[in-house]
Amino acid sequence: MEKALSDETGILRIAPSRGWVALKLKEMWGYRELLYFLTWRDVKVRYKQTVLGAAWAIIQPFFTMVVFSLFFGRLAKMPSEGIPYPLFSYSALVPWTFFANGLNTGSNSLVSGSNLLQKIYFPRLIMPLATVFSGIVDFLLALAVLFAMMFYYGLTGTVNVVWLPCFLLLAFITSLGVALWLSAMNVQFRDVKYVIPFLTQIWLFATPIAYPSTLLHGVWRTLYGLNPMVGVVEGFRWALLGTNTAPGPMIIVSAAAALVLAVTGAFYFRRMEKTFADVV
Amino acid sequence: MADIVINTNSIGKKYFIGEKLDGYKTLRETLTGVFSSPLKKAAKILRGRAEGASGLERAIWALKDVSFKVGQGEIVGIIGKNGSGKSTLLKILSRITEPTEGEILIKGRVGSLLEVGTGFHPELTGRENIYLNGAILGMKRKEISLKFDEIVAFSEVDEFIDTPVKRYSSGMYLRLAFAVAAHLDPEILLIDEVLAVGDARFQEKCLNKMNDIGKQGRTVIFVSHHMPAVMRLCDRSILIENGKLMDDGPSTRVVSSYLNASCGNMPEREWLDMSEAPGGDIVRLRAIRVITEDGQVSGTFDIGKTVGVELEYQVLKGGHILLPVLHFYNDEDILAFESNDIDPAWRRKQRPAGLWKSTVWIPGNFMSEGTIFITPAMVTLDPVNGQFHERKVVSFRVIENRKLDSARGDWPGKISSVVRPMLKWTTSFGPVNPQGRGVLNASGMQYGSGKNL
Numbered sequence: 117m118e119k120a121l122s123d124e125t126g127i128l129r130i131a132p133s134r135g136w137v138a139l140k141l142k143e144m145w146g147y148r149e150l151l152y153f154l155t156w157r158d159v160k161v162r163y164k165q166t167v168l169g170a171a172w173a174i175i176q177p178f179f180t181m182v183v184f185s186l187f188f189g190r191l192a193k194m195p196s197e198g199i200p201y202p203l204f205s206y207s208a209l210v211p212w213t214f215f216a217n218g219l220n221t222g223s224n225s226l227v228s229g230s231n232l233l234q235k236i237y238f239p240r241l242i243m244p245l246a247t248v249f250s251g252i253v254d255f256l257l258a259l260a261v262l263f264a265m266m267f268y269y270g271l272t273g274t275v276n277v278v279w280l281p282c283f284l285l286l287a288f289i290t291s292l293g294v295a296l297w298l299s300a301m302n303v304q305f306r307d308v309k310y311v312i313p314f315l316t317q318i319w320l321f322a323t324p325i326a327y328p329s330t331l332l333h334g335v336w337r338t339l340y341g342l343n344p345m346v347g348v349v350e351g352f353r354w355a356l357l358g359t360n361t362a363p364g365p366m367i368i369v370s371a372a373a374a375l376v377l378a379v380t381g382a383f384y385f386r387r388m389e390k391t392f393a394d395v396v
Numbered sequence: 397m398a399d400i401v402i403n404t405n406s407i408g409k410k411y412f413i414g415e416k417l418d419g420y421k422t423l424r425e426t427l428t429g430v431f432s433s434p435l436k437k438a439a440k441i442l443r444g445r446a447e448g449a450s451g452l453e454r455a456i457w458a459l460k461d462v463s464f465k466v467g468q469g470e471i472v473g474i475i476g477k478n479g480s481g482k483s484t485l486l487k488i489l490s491r492i493t494e495p496t497e498g499e500i501l502i503k504g505r506v507g508s509l510l511e512v513g514t515g516f517h518p519e520l521t522g523r524e525n526i527y528l529n530g531a532i533l534g535m536k537r538k539e540i541s542l543k544f545d546e547i548v549a550f551s552e553v554d555e556f557i558d559t560p561v562k563r564y565s566s567g568m569y570l571r572l573a574f575a576v577a578a579h580l581d582p583e584i585l586l587i588d589e590v591l592a593v594g595d596a597r598f599q600e601k602c603l604n605k606m607n608d609i610g611k612q613g614r615t616v617i618f619v620s621h622h623m624p625a626v627m628r629l630c631d632r633s634i635l636i637e638n639g640k641l642m643d644d645g646p647s648t649r650v651v652s653s654y655l656n657a658s659c660g661n662m663p664e665r666e667w668l669d670m671s672e673a674p675g676g677d678i679v680r681l682r683a684i685r686v687i688t689e690d691g692q693v694s695g696t697f698d699i700g701k702t703v704g705v706e707l708e709y710q711v712l713k714g715g716h717i718l719l720p721v722l723h724f725y726n727d728e729d730i731l732a733f734e735s736n737d738i739d740p741a742w743r744r745k746q747r748p749a750g751l752w753k754s755t756v757w758i759p760g761n762f763m764s765e766g767t768i769f770i771t772p773a774m775v776t777l778d779p780v781n782g783q784f785h786e787r788k789v790v791s792f793r794v795i796e797n798r799k800l801d802s803a804r805g806d807w808p809g810k811i812s813s814v815v816r817p818m819l820k821w822t823t824s825f826g827p828v829n830p831q832g833r834g835v836l837n838a839s840g841m842q843y844g845s846g847k848n849l
Binding site for chain 1: 528
């Protein structure tokens, strides 16, 4: 006897979708092991064929710090809120590097993983998510150097350091948000590839890395928080170095901006998702 | 009939092939376009090109109105030419791409295998790739750990399991990749042409593994244009042509109709104009047909079936002794066998003028799998004179359905002999006598030296 398939639970329905679609976070949870393996692959592969290996995670922010210290610290005599300038800039470069690398690799994740896209199904959101996640290992290595530098300069740190993960999360959400937008666009418009370096460069100077955000005052400073990385950088300095930039209205603006970026990015991504395998 | 686990309903898939109908634009037009309509461009980015530019780009339907149902435990082959839409169908079933219209309902955990080694990374070791590839194919980490030893054993690369796969030979790479895939056990398995890779021995191993999967009662959809594999694995086949479902039914029928239509098998040839027909003043060939036992022209035969070859010829001048001859070549152009007319009725007898027909019957279980080409010839005797000799004018295909008994016996591997006759075997068993010779020696039939193997 033939039993017809009805629309009951446990049945997968494949049909064309129109317009905006649900994020299906529950399904993503079912694929958490894949997320883990893709992240792990990214981490492993990144350093397998490099001579200096994991040292790259440190070299990148560290030498930027050296350059900044020479030009902005020594020559331009940029104020640094009483913190030694190298430490001042490096404490911002650590989360910044995490953000910028996540943005870069995340935005290219779909194009570079096009083979996977065309050969197997899984929630596509996992791809940019895994690449941004994998940057956390680099971040931790760079952070260890930051602690070593604090020790060298005789800074003991503050109890506020327990808030550090929150700021990392904020950097993560911001990076992911941009990566979701750009990776989905990158599939159809390869122009994105040229936009990324340009965007990161501008964003670097729009973020108080070489200079303190205290140069701005009052409502302007709060509005400055619309760039979520402002909140991240100032949060890092406050939590680690005890600068006078305790989270205030600005961090709320930053968090809100990051969330809007990530949520809209996720919906945009999901909307474009159905065309990925066909056009990539 | 079993429960339906896949129900596809009027599936269609439209692709934009990106070719604009208004031809090329000049650079100036493109530039003014960019500057004059930034809002339109932004809207286009948000909506995506597929919707934004429809109407301008040419669309083709890769699939249209495809509906079928698959029951629990069925093994269904999807066949068709390259570009017929069969791979698109598989991509839709495995959710890689969305259909443009229609609906599919699937019940059960689906695993898809569109290529072996998806996501393999050359820098990672065999061990690492097993985990990565397993996860990509939808296995749980625990599951992979449990099956790890089995996978390594199947792949035969255990020595190199901690070597990066970029140092593997292509054979090792494929074996490892297939080993992971073979240990995937979803309730519904979708497979595309993964057998198109590797050497014959490896393909054989894959086929056998897939046969096992089928026997475990899992539902399998197998997309291929390798007909022998489809015949072997699938009881039922679906033929897709130009994006449409053309036939759905028992593999034997669907595969033969597909082969007849597409592979250029010509089981029949007729010469209507006598002046064009092969031959001369004495005799001319009018037609040659490959027929079934019922007299129907057919281009595909199961290996167990009798094949008839019918020669129709016009004797123009009576009084000659004729000898019809047929040569049978296989796909490697080897003369597999030849046959001369030995019908006693007209053997060595002078034939009067008129229309004649001679038919030869090739028993089932005699030819090997593959395509057979027939060269008909006619000889007059006393003295011997060739009248016509037409090289390979008709052909037919011998296919093997492994569900039926054949000369293959229980051997699962490749058989490469030119013919494959069903021969009689007898077996005896007896104790070994003190001289170390088998007792069968007495009857004059001795197999081997009598040593116990």
